[in-house]
Amino acid sequence: MAVDVERMRHSSAHVLAEAVLKLFPGTKVGIGPAIDDGFYYDFLFPTPITNEDLPAIEKEMRRIIAGNHPFVRREVSKEEARKLFADQPFKLELIEGLEEGTISVYEQDGFIDLCRGPHVETTRDIRPDAFKLRTIAGAYWRGDEKRPMLTRIYAYAFASKAELEAHLKMLEEAERRDNRKLGKELDLFSTHEEAGPGLIYWHPKGGRFRVELEKWWRDEHFKNGYEILFTPHIGKSWLWETSGHLGFYKGNMYSPMTIDEEDYYIKPMNCPFHIMIYKNSTHSYRDLPLRWAELGTVYRYERSGVLHGLMRVRGFTQDDAHIICTPEQIEDEIAEVLRFSLAMWKTLGFKEIKAYLATRPQDSVGEPARWDQALESLRKAVEKEGLAYEVDEGGGAFYGPKIDLKIKDAIGREWQMTTIQFDFNLPERFDMTYTDKDGQLKRPYMVHRALLGSIERFFGVFIEHYAGAFPLWLCPEQVAVIPVAPTFSDYAKKIADELKKRDIRVKAMLSDERMNAKIRDAQNQKIPYMLVVGQKEMEENQVSIRYRDGRQENGVSFERFVGQVLDKIATKALDL
């Protein structure tokens, strides 16, 4: 089934190319593969086109599809292929990269494309109501920014109209949850172009969320055997030369500032600082493992076109940690980090998690034997937790293998969050050692890990996962007290004060607006509990609860409500 959709998408791409060549003669064609939700095709147009041209192209595609043209495969020699695509420079380049005897072309309705296949039988196998041209975008030929920029036409395509519609609905939902939109509506954060793009300003409500999150994060780390470090934001070039960052990471670092004729760099990573602390004294095998964590704020240069709300920024706080241990300890340590991470995601309400194991790339440092051991410990840990995983061959960093965890959000999108990375590089470069049982100085293992990834990005994903309706314990405002009329403001205020004393975040809505307006406001702010109070409640020391989800419960004793809320907060309940 999945294969069929993919075939259909790929065949649709051919139809798109045919339509484009018909409507815009002289266009040069690039490649047109199937992608997760449809397909695309890259073109070099004689004159630029715009989104307004898409309907005409789509119409032409439908016409072609209706013609019921078979897709005919033919194997050709390299020589023949060159002749067939004599006026298509991109195809000629592709042909040069192919081996004689493996070259095939597909033809439908007189349009021939270089293609491995497979394809559907005829154009009729493409559902004309299950695809939709989406947008045009620039894309470099073969993804290389030094090569020509082509015009890519994207399309959604599915096996049925219903699936297309479901997908469009998901996209609409994603738009509704967009962290940039909700960040504004819920007054959580902002960015300021005049003060620097890609830098996040946390407003009081975002700040409240963050403080609660970090409080929990710290507690959990202490419980799990970590100590917490604080390190500087800048360091002299010596540090970055030693670490190698000035060699391989300079493109992402900001220009240095000069202090007393020395160059200082603002940190793009925390690791060198943690190592300084390690090297502040000698270490015995008895001291290990060390688990050192820091909510470390780093700054990285990101090219202007890639910044995106909270998801991609230039300054962010990693929930970073470094584990320094002996080779014998490494397996347990990895398993422990993974278990810890999964426990955190569970508390935060994310259930579907997938692991990606990245192995040794072409260029790498460290002995292969250590890589193998490290990889094995990663694999064992993943298997022990019963996680589904994929292996990304050669996808590791040059300094070590890693596990990345991708979490699935409420509308099915995957986000890479947790990363656990071995580092065979820094311990060497900084000459980190410990004294082993036998009195010999040995090199410890070092693992970098970030569980949430970065606080900013995590906040973005969290906002979108919950569509702004956070679990109670992380809500900036947990309770809104709404008097039915100004007469009951005093009682509302008393209730609010009482809740405040119990550390519940409450807002008494005492303006002279009407009750309905306040409810609407509180509802839009996604405040979990609205307490509506009037004559009856005042007389009986009760509250009337309106839940964020619309449920309602009247005549609840105030004490019962307090008990309920405190319990939900204490247990970090995901429901209300």
Place this chain on the structure above:
RNA sequence: GCCGGGAUAGCUCAUUUGGCAGAGCGGCGCACUCGUAAUGCGCAGGUGUCGGGUUCGAUUCCCGAUCCCGGCUCCA
């Protein structure tokens, strides 16, 4: 950084051959005193992102910059 599209009040958006810039929400004021998603009336709020150019005259046309959006590339 590159391709394409944008930038108008705090927010969401109107404003055609180039001729004094408009609404809703929000804010402020006044009135209303209300039982589960918007009470009514009034007032204030703009160097139309910034810098050049064309023109008698530019929010509108042209050029450049900045930032934003969709992609490419990259990535926590």
